[in-house]
Amino acid sequence: GRSMKNDQELLAGLKDATNGLLFMSESDYPIEIVSWDVAITPELLRQKAAAAADAPVEEQSLADFFGVVAGEQEWKNESQLATAKKYQALVQLLNDNLEGIRVYRIGRINMAVYVVGKSGSGKSIGVSTRIVET
Secondary structure (H helix, E strand, O other): OOOOHHHOOOOOOOHHHHHOHHHHHOOEEOOOEEEOOOOOHHHHHHHHHOOOOOOOEEEEEHHHHHHHHHHHOOOOOOHHHHHHHHHHHHHHHHHHOEEEEEEEEEOOOOOEEEEEEEOOOOEEEEEEEEEEOO
16 A cells, blocks of 8 residues: 555645645635644534534535645636645645545634544644635
8 A cells, every 4th residue: 555654744744735825715814734633523623613613514525625726727827827736736645644534614704624634643634724705
């Protein structure tokens, strides 16, 4: 099988891959790294997102979430294509080193997003950002 990075290598790789990367929706937010020793639950996600106890938690696939930002659409200019390649590298890094990755969107309109999977050591590792969809 593939050789997975250990947690330390993966976190270093994620730091590198997300450096200077913004996630664009109706507003632009930085991408942060997540590393938790506990399993993912809706309660945990709401707590981490500082969301209300009844805030909706929706799941999405990695491909759906990163589809537009990582795609090489014809309308993209050079700098947008360079950003897309960075996203492709980030998605690859997540895919290669984490099992069962899901994208969780918490809340409404201004949503916290966590892209998290299980590392080789059993930690919940990934990235988070915020998106605005009105």
